[in-house]
Amino acid sequence: MKNFFQNRKMLAAFGTVAVLAALLGSTVMLRNNLSAPLLIQRLGNDIVSVGSRIVSVPVSWFTDGIDSVKDLQNAADENSHLKKKVDELAQVEARNAALEKENKQLKAAAGIKKTLTGYTTTTASVISRSSDSWSEVLTIDKGKSSGLKKDMAVMSGGGVIGRILEVDAATSKVELITTTDSSANRFAAQATTDTDKVLHGIISVQSNGTLTFTQASSSSKLKKGTKVYTSGLGGTSPKGLLIGTVAETTKDSFGLSDLITIKPAGNLSDASVVTVVKRSVAG
């Protein structure tokens, strides 16, 4: 023991590990518990995000140019597909308008002002992403000044991709739905069976990043292709946002309960523009 205290290198190494562990522990605790980051952190984040915004403009021009060339190659097939869809669109729009009007009248008659399905959206660009192999954090160019708050749902490519983790003045961090972080908030979800029974559960993630629908409230089976939506329960996301479709149903490693694998609807690997969803009803 005496030798240990006389060895300066050993003492320095021990001190470094102790300081590092203390810093890690305290900042992880702050990150999980604080509703807004500390002032010094917000300041640092905003300084770096200024550079990110400037750099991301020419980089996105370049990548958009490459994407445009790819899109041109698929233009003919896409055009014929879209023409068919446009023919159906007028009918869908008319029906949608009629249903919306009827819905408003029924809500007024029942005295309901706001429901779990009501929300507004804000579009944002992704300016940065964590560069390591295992964390799933994006930085977007909208923050507190745009009315964003912690835990709001984030969508891209037609489905939910995650939720707001941290809000700074002009930027926010988004934690992807595929994160394996054990302390991350999970989405409450629901799906409807063939027999019109609504199953409630939560979206979990397996260690390989696969999404699963767990803690389902009923033993009714969900068929492949069944759509899974947010249920609006849990207080932060509205009802009816598409999360994904059922890919397969297997048994968990203990063979006791169903493991329902979800194919995500959102664009998780190449999200450059996202939509932040603000729920109308307070949580």
Next chain:
Amino acid sequence: MRIFKQWVLAIALYLALVMEGTLSVYLQPALTYQHGRAGFLLLPIAVLIIAYEDERNEKEIWLALAAGVVADLYFWGIIGIYTFILPALSAFGRWYARVFPELFVFRLLGNIVAITVSCLYTWLVFRLIGWTDLTLKAIGFSLLYTAGWTTGISLATYWLWAKLARSYPFLVDLDNYRY
């Protein structure tokens, strides 16, 4: 202008930090494979190359520490990943440059080994704080893929960082040594 020259390396590292995050977004399809993703570690590679090329400048460890704190808060919102990795890489680079021959092949090997160890440290921290539950066996391919990207980034950026480190060493006024 004299003061600006002493801070050129710090500004360049700030740009490397910004580029690391931005390019990680746009290169995501290329970085991702079926069950994982490679790391795009522009900033750690920059710190390593600077340390190889300016191995006598002890002030660079403080630059690496500052860059580490800013990067940690920006990317993850916690302190302890780059805050440890970047100064450690700076110290390793300076030792490596003194011990091994000044050949590009050796420097490239040094980069691959140091970045792989850095990735292992990151994984260990993430395991400890519960951000990942991947086993060491499961991350093997990801480490290999990251080593491939490290080779590419090193080849693409070595000349630039070497030139910057030699021409604009951090907080050293080269004009004092001329004539």
